[in-house]
Amino acid sequence: MSEITILDGSIGQELLKRSGDRATPLWSTQVMIDQPGLMREVHDAYFAAGAEIATTNTYAVLRDRLARVGLEDQAATLTDLAVNAARAARDSHGSGRVAGSLGPLMASYRPDTCPAAAEAAGLYAEPVGLMKDRVDLFLIETMSSVDQADGALRAALGQGVPVWLSVSVEDTDGTKLRSGEALGDLAELLERSAPDALLINCSRPEAVSAGLEVIRDFGLPFGAFANGFTEISAGFLAEFPTVDVLRQRHDLGPAEYADFAERWAKLGATLIGGCCEVGPAHIAELKRRFS
Numbered sequence: 001m002s003e004i005t006i007l008d009g010s011i012g013q014e015l016l017k018r019s020g021d022r023a024t025p026l027w028s029t030q031v032m033i034d035q036p037g038l039m040r041e042v043h044d045a046y047f048a049a050g051a052e053i054a055t056t057n058t059y060a061v062l063r064d065r066l067a068r069v070g071l072e073d074q075a076a077t078l079t080d081l082a083v084n085a086a087r088a089a090r091d092s093h094g095s096g097r098v099a100g101s102l103g104p105l106m107a108s109y110r111p112d113t114c115p116a117a118a119e120a121a122g123l124y125a126e127p128v129g130l131m132k133d134r135v136d137l138f139l140i141e142t143m144s145s146v147d148q149a150d151g152a153l154r155a156a157l158g159q160g161v162p163v164w165l166s167v168s169v170e171d172t173d174g175t176k177l178r179s180g181e182a183l184g185d186l187a188e189l190l191e192r193s194a195p196d197a198l199l200i201n202c203s204r205p206e207a208v209s210a211g212l213e214v215i216r217d218f219g220l221p222f223g224a225f226a227n228g229f230t231e232i233s234a235g236f237l238a239e240f241p242t243v244d245v246l247r248q249r250h251d252l253g254p255a256e257y258a259d260f261a262e263r264w265a266k267l268g269a270t271l272i273g274g275c276c277e278v279g280p281a282h283i284a285e286l287k288r289r290f291s
Contacts, residue, residue, distance in 0.1 A: 002265075002268070002270045003270065004265055004269075004270055004271075004272055004286075004290040005052055005053070005223075005270060005271050005272070006050050006051050006052050006053075006272065006273060006283060006286055006287055006290065007051060007052070007053045007055070007099075007223075007225055007271060007272060007273020007274070007283075008043070008046035008051040008053050008054060008055055008273055008274070008283060009046060009051075009225070009273060009274035009275070009278040009279050009280060009282055009283050010227075010274060010275055010276045010277060010278050010279060011028065011042060011055050011056075011057050011059070011101070012027050012028035012057065012059060012060070012276065013028075013276045013277055014042050014045075014279055014280075015028040015031040015032070015038055015039065015042055015057065016028055016031055017279075018038050018041065018042065019031045019034070019035050019038060021034065021035075026060065026065070026066075026069060026071075027060055028057055028059070028060065029057075029060050029061055029065075029066070029078060032057055032078060032081055032082065033078070036081055036085070039057055039081070039082065039085035039086075040085045040088060040089055043085060043086055043088075043089030043090075044089050044092070044093075045280040046280055046283055047089055047090070047092075047093040047096060048280070049280040049281070049283040049284040049287060050283060050284055050286070050287025050288075050291075051096070051273065051283050051287075052095070052096050052097065053096060053097055053098075053099050053273065054086040054087075054089050054090050054096060054097070054098050054099065055086070055098075055099045055101050055139060056079075056082040056083050056085075056086045056098065056099065056100050056101050056131070056135065057081075057082040057085070057086075057101070058078075058079055058082045058083070058100060058101045058102070058103075058127060058131070059101045059102075059103035059141060059142075060103055061075060061078045061079050061082060061127065062075075062103065062105060062123070062127060063075050063123065063126060064105055064106060064123065065105075065106075066078075075126065075127070075130075076130055079127060079130045079131065080130075083098070083100070083130075083131055083134050083135065086098045086099075086135075087134065097136035097137060098134070098135045098136050098137075099135065099136065099137050099138070099139040099164070100127075100128075100131035100132075100134075100135035100137070100138050100139065100161075101139050101141055102124060102127060102128070102138060102139070102140045102141065102152050102155075102156060103141050103142060104141075104142055104143065104144065104148060105120055105123055105124075105148075105151075108142050108144075108168075108202070109142070109144055109168060109178050109202075110144070111143075111144040111145035111147070111148040111177075111178065111179045112179075114145070114147075114148050114151070115151070116147060116151070117147050117148075117150040117151035117154060118151070118154075119151070120148070120150075120151025120152065120154075120155075121151050121152075121154035121155045122155075123151075124151065124152055124154075124155035124156065125155050128155045128156055128159060132159040132160065132161060135161060136161065136162075137161050137162040137163065137164060137196070138156040138159070138161060138162070138163045138164065139164050139166065140152040140153065140156060140163065140164065140165045140166060140195075141166050141201055141202070142166065142167075142168045142201055142202045143165065143166065143167045143168065143177075144167065144168050144177055144178035144179055145177055145178070145179035145181060146177070146179070146181055146185050146186055146189055148179075149165055149167060149186065149189060150189055150193070152165075153165060153189070153193045153195060154193075157193060157194075157195070162196040162197075163195045163196055164195060164196060164197040164198075164199060164271070165190075165195040165197070165198055165199070166198075166199035166200065166201040166225070167183070167186070167198075167199075167200055167201070168200070168201060168202045168203050169183065169200055169203045169207050169208070169210075169211045170203070170207060171203060171204050171207055172207070173207065173210070174200070174203065174204075174206070174207030174208055174209065174210030174211035174212075175210055175211060175213075175214055183211055183214040183215060184214060186198075186215075186218070187218065190218055190220065195220070196220075196221070197220055197221040197222060197223065197271055198215050198218060198220045198221075198222045199222060199223045199224055199225065199271055200212065200215065200224045200226075201224065201225045201226070201227075201275045202225075202226075202227045202275045202276060203226060203227060204226060204227065205224075205226040205252070205257065205260040206260075207226075208224045208226045208260070208264070209260065209263055209264065209267075211224075212224060212264055212267050212269055213267065216267055216268050216269075221270055221271065222268070222269055222270070222271065223264070223269040223270055223271025223272050223273075224261075224264050224269055224271075224272060225272070225273040225274050225275045225278070226257075226260065226274065226275060226278065227274075227275040227276040227277055227278065228248055228252045228257070228274075228275075228276060228277030228278050248277045252277075252278075253281075253282075254281045254282045254284065254285035255285060257274065257278060257282045257285070257286075258282070258285045258286055258288075258289045261286055261289070261290075262289060265290070272286060272290075273286070274286075
């Protein structure tokens, strides 16, 4: 088995849980505004658990999302808060890397609402420019169609830091992107763009296992960070949803999650962590298993 890089777990959901606040359409961005000190607490917890990556809380710090609540002029300030917290935790820990998160434009799991790749690349240019000199890699997360991934890759590549692309697959068929396209349809984009790694995230671990059977043949370092939701419900696919319409699984504790992760590693995955509802205890168990 190859050496495993342990990623962190949920950032947004962990922040929301620790805040004790009710969910809003701004999700963890609202927590960062109201309780900025919690970000450092979360990053510290993941490093203590054994993570080697601190993912910035910038998944939803995108101008199009902030504009809905009149905060578009705060994009740079909020990005600074998120990046500074991750860097401070890494520096205090004495090792690790900071991953600059780039989430989907408009909404998660809804590639049909995202601008076409050329336009999306222009919109991503701002967060990429704000982070490129201060992160160790870009983590493009939860891309749900080939075109959506293309737009983010166009902006992130060529900035002097590695780029990891992570896609989200259907809950019931992990061989398909949430757009309905086959995972195999990524092949031409990957050949043309050549990201440094390919992952699957924010999907049920059962679906991730099926997806990894496909992406391991692309010839890139690969891995996964699954979520702990029962499913991505129809309610969350509505306009401007809040995350409280999603339900946490109760059969996916640290041991159960690590069992899935061990199967992924046997397939050749070398980048393994967690997404929504996968917290520090899960990461600690991954560290124990893979040590």
